[in-house]
Amino acid sequence: MLAIADPADLDQGPRTNRSATARMCAVTRQVRPIGELIRFVVSPSGEVIADLKRKLPGRGLWISASHAAVAEAVRRNQFSRGFKRDVRVPASLAEDTRQLMVRSAMDALAMVAKAGQVVAGFAKVEDALLRRQAVALIHAADGAADGIRKLDAAVRKIAGQSGEAREIPVVTALNSAELDLALGRANVIHAALLAGPAGRTFLQRSQTLVRYQDGGQRQDS
Structure with a gap:
């Protein structure tokens, strides 16, 4: 109650x-x-x-x-x-508030990186998926659809091989420039969260940002 x-x-x-x-x-x-x-x-x-x-x-x-x-x-x-x-x-208060949420999500992702609980780059993300180490996928909001499709297919393939019904959250709340700043590297399009408490904070803040942008309707990232 x-x-x-x-x-x-x-x-x-x-x-x-x-x-x-x-x-x-x-x-x-x-x-x-x-x-x-x-x-x-x-x-x-x-x-x-x-x-x-x-x-x-x-x-x-x-x-x-x-x-x-x-x-x-x-x-x-x-x-x-x-x-x-x-x-x-x-x-501009509505947009100013959105930018605060973006900054909050970026700060959380920076803490994930500091804790060593994220990998970036298509090959490293794919490897983390194959090793069952990834707990969430991150795609740049402005990333190419082809790379996203390939990694999503990898998730489905792994689930099919293992017979698991495990769902991996997919985060598209930040664009490439924002991911670059948060992770301290250039041209980040794909990343994967690894297990750890810092990642949970990032997921929560990303979900809040997406709900704000989508009118409070969507629950995923």
């Missing part, structure tokens, strides 16, 4: 969110799990910013975690009404 906090638009600060598992979206007026919402706060300079980690000080306004919902909140002037004061709301 969801622990629903005060249904008022604004929370009383980050400490009040620790026990709550649900909040009301200021746009849709629907109560949703906080994992499906984004908390927004007002910075000291009076500008509305996304608080992805739900830890920034001050009262927070909650919006459904989708690009469309945040854009609608901006269009409706929902932030000034919700915070009950004049605040500066960038017209």
Whole structure:
């Protein structure tokens, strides 16, 4: 059962969110799990910013975690009404929030690389698949379809040979330039996550990013 906090638009600060598992979206007026919402706060300079980690000080306004919902909140002037004061709301807030999510996913992938839990390059990814070491595939969002098809076929072939019904998550949340920056190398199109806790954080953040971009509908990466 969801622990629903005060249904008022604004929370009383980050400490009040620790026990709550649900909040009301200021746009849709629907109560949703906080994992499906984004908390927004007002910075000291009076500008509305996304608080992805739900830890920034001050009262927070909650919006459904989708690009469309945040854009609608901006269009409706929902932030000034919700915070009950004049605040500066960038017209680009929905896209700014998406970029924060991209950065968050990139930071998580960089930690995966630092932990030695990722390999990159078609041959290394294919080898990790054959050795049953890969727990997830990463394809650049702008990668060529041919390479993606070949690796997907390798996954199906391995599953068929072993008789396993094991599904390997496929992440397409980041483009090649973003993968390059996260992994500290050039021309990354394909990569594979290896087992380890750092990879789980990256998968969670990637899923959040994809849901945001797709309107909160897709659950895969």
